[in-house]
Amino acid sequence: GESVGLHLPTLSVQEGDNSIINCAYSNSASDYFIWYKQESGKGPQFIIDIRSNMDKRQGQRVTVLLNKTVKHLSLQIAATQPGDSAVYFCAENIGNTGKLIFGQGTTLQVKP
């Protein structure tokens, strides 16, 4: 069945370094992808999205890369800050079903 998975459950980075969070998806019909950030005790917060007709999209300090050939999605955070510590989810929208499938999340820990 469809699944969205993350390569690492926990990522620990030094403050100021760049972070890369990876996500694999399995459905070639997925046409839209979203990254969310979830801090402890809060709801998921939208970070950035990308459609399948793009391979890169940039936001403020964040970049999402999409490699459809290997069904891989990544979120890059530049100059990681303590406030970036959270769980990061990717989600895929499977176009022909209208379903949004969420991954389990990667915990990002930022060391001062």
Added chain:
Amino acid sequence: DAGITQSPRHKVTETGTPVTLRCHQTENHRYMYWYRQDPGHGLRLIHYSYGVKDTDKGEVSDGYSVSRSKTEDFLLTLESATSSQTSVYFCAISEVGTATNEKLFFGSGTQLSVL
């Protein structure tokens, strides 16, 4: 939180009792959703609504019902709560003008414990 208010924020109840969670939005979004979040699982869709009195089931709808009598309120009811329904429940909305299941914005969640 995109104008979304969930209530209550925390609830402890006993097995077999009915429970209703409320989601209130202030921005007139057409699409509203209820998700549950559990360790080892991603967010899973329970039910969603695409308009007043228009609702449909998600992937984990058994044991849950919903109602939407006005645009701003989407209620999730557990008719007879079970321990397996202990979870964090999130309400979400879609931005006006976007298709269903795109760019969801979430509320702060309700932590429900069924003893």
